[in-house]
Amino acid sequence: MTFSTIDREAMALALTLAGQGLAxxxxxxxxxxxxxxxGEIVGQGWHRxxxxxxxxxxxxxxxxxxxxGTTAYVTLEPCAHFGRMPPCADxxxxxxVARVVAAMxxxxxxxxxxxxxxxxxxxxxxxxxxxxxxxxxxxxxxxSRMTRQRPWLRLKAAATLDGxxxxxxxxxxxxxxxxARADGHRWRARACAVLTGIGTVKADDPRLTVRDxxxxxxxxxxxxxxxxxxxxxxxxxxxxxxxxxxxxxDEARIQRFADLGHRVLRLPAPDGHVDLAALPRELAALExxxxxxxxxxxxNGALLAAGCVDELLLYLAPLAVxxxxxxxxxxxxxxxxxxxxxxxxxxxxxxxDDLRIIxxxxxxxxxxxxxxxxxxxxxSSISDG
Numbered sequence: 001m002t003f004s005t006i007d008r009e010a011m012a013l014a015l016t017l018a019g020q021g022l023a024x025x026x027x028x029x030x031x032x033x034x035x036x037x038x039g040e041i042v043g044q045g046w047h048r049x050x051x052x053x054x055x056x057x058x059x060x061x062x063x064x065x066x067x068x069g070t071t072a073y074v075t076l077e078p079c080a081h082f083g084r085m086p087p088c089a090d091x092x093x094x095x096x097v098a099r100v101v102a103a104m105x106x107x108x109x110x111x112x113x114x115x116x117x118x119x120x121x122x123x124x125x126x127x128x129x130x131x132x133x134x135x136x137x138x139x140x141x142x143x144s145r146m147t148r149q150r151p152w153l154r155l156k157a158a159a160t161l162d163g164x165x166x167x168x169x170x171x172x173x174x175x176x177x178x179x180a181r182a183d184g185h186r187w188r189a190r191a192c193a194v195l196t197g198i199g200t201v202k203a204d205d206p207r208l209t210v211r212d213x214x215x216x217x218x219x220x221x222x223x224x225x226x227x228x229x230x231x232x233x234x235x236x237x238x239x240x241x242x243x244x245x246x247x248x249x250d251e252a253r254i255q256r257f258a259d260l261g262h263r264v265l266r267l268p269a270p271d272g273h274v275d276l277a278a279l280p281r282e283l284a285a286l287e288x289x290x291x292x293x294x295x296x297x298x299x300n301g302a303l304l305a306a307g308c309v310d311e312l313l314l315y316l317a318p319l320a321v322x323x324x325x326x327x328x329x330x331x332x333x334x335x336x337x338x339x340x341x342x343x344x345x346x347x348x349x350x351x352x353d354d355l356r357i358i359x360x361x362x363x364x365x366x367x368x369x370x371x372x373x374x375x376x377x378x379x380s381s382i383s384d385g
Contacts, residue, residue, distance in 0.1 A: 027287035103135035141289030150280035179352025191292035
């Protein structure tokens with residue numbers, strides 16, 4: 001399929017528009033739409049949040065009667081079902097759009113090609129696949145939830161060049177500089193939820209909110225606390241309700257947190273810990289697309305061992321602090337390199353005085369990674385609070 005320069009420029013703009021919903025569209029996908037005639041834009045829009053108009057509806061409203069006979073460039077297949085909003089495929093047909101170019105099909109089983117089929121049935125020329133990799137990258141959490149029934153889990157760590165996240169005494173603030181910390185908050189902002197463990201809460205009492213950048217939506221905060229030891233006054237439990245995942249059967253304590261407005265999810269494993277392997281499916285059921293982890297070495301290692309981790313967001317500071325300091329992952333010792341966990345480095349760039357590396361897990365248990373082509377990623381330890 002051949003696309004023109006005008007097609008590519010229009011879809012690139014649609015992707016830029018979709019990116020404006022990076023921190024707000026959840027649980028919906030981030031979608032942008034451009035309506036143009038012979039390279040002249042007559043309408044554009046992007047989906048801001050669930051319950052508000054979709055990108056296509058906003059673009060059509062901006063175009064008005066000028067939408068007749070145009071091409072609509074959409075970063076995701078127009079929906080064909082009634083959800084919070086009416087079907088966008090029908091709206092495009094009713095407006096008299098002559099051609100629709102979609103970046104990718106919608107992985108949602110409720111759509112999955114039906115929107116494109118409805119457009120074709122209405123006599124509209126339909127093409128799909130323009131800048132598909134970029135569109136998929138923008139919505140990798142949504143795609144993951146729809147195709148794997150689990151969110152995309154991104155584990156963030158701030159470490160020294162010798163791979164340490166804190167001194168032996170637990171001091172970690174601040175390993176990285178202000179630019180890297182602000183960048184980390186941008187990644188928090190795009191996530192549906194920020195997850196940590198009781199060890200980090202006891203050591204640092206972090207808030208885990210988005211603060212260093214402008215953001216009008218705070219991600220859900222998730223605490224892994226097997227024995228339900230967290231104090232009700234912990235900062236992670238203030239401001240907005242949190243989700244506490246536990247193995248505890250202490251009904252009195254569970255009710256106490258429920259009375260404070262928090263949700264408690266019991267997910268016990270036979271060994272008395274939280275069943276981390278079962279956690280992703282539970283989080284997907286809550287319509288969470290991207291999970292951002294900021295935890296200590298023990299939980300980091302446990303999540304990796306349980307097959308939960310998809311991506312590593314690593315900030316390396318130009319420091320060396322010695323062998324006794326704490327590492328990124330607490331994992332069993334290996335006797336052969338063939339048994340090592342392997343990552344694919346997808347992006348590496350300097351952020352202030354530090355280095356940011358984005359790497360994806362290479363594992364036969366996470367086949368979704370093989371679908372993601374090697375394209376640049378933009379975006380944007382012990383927690384930085």
